[in-house]
Amino acid sequence: xxxxxxxxxxxxxxxxxxxxxxxxxxxxxxxxxxxxxxxxxxxxxxxxxxxxxxxxxxxxxxxxxxxxxxxxxxxxx
Numbered sequence: 001x002x003x004x005x006x007x008x009x010x011x012x013x014x015x016x017x018x019x020x021x022x023x024x025x026x027x028x029x030x031x032x033x034x035x036x037x038x039x040x041x042x043x044x045x046x047x048x049x050x051x052x053x054x055x056x057x058x059x060x061x062x063x064x065x066x067x068x069x070x071x072x073x074x075x076x077x
Contacts, residue, residue, distance in 0.1 A: 002074075003067035010043055017045045020059050024052060 006012045021038050028035035036052050038045035047053045 003070045004064070007064065007067055014043050016060075016063060017043060020056050021045050023059065024055060 007016070017040070024038075025035040036047050036049055038047055040046070045056060047056065
């Protein structure tokens with residue numbers, strides 16, 4: 001199973017989303033702010049605030065890019 005395929009696995013996806021929520025909460029608390037509350041739709045955390053949604057999407061994009069890189073490196077071996 002490739003890393004990209006793992007990202008489609010519901011358990012793996014849920015774990016990634018939980019990490020994203022934890023990261024956002026940590027960053028807000030470091031800044032002395034109350035963290036936004038996520039709403040889960042289709043095992044994906046969504047936020048009412050556009051800036052938080054943008055951050056979550058960037059982290060998801062980073063995860064996909066990293067999975068692609070790992071898959072490419074494994075194929076090259």
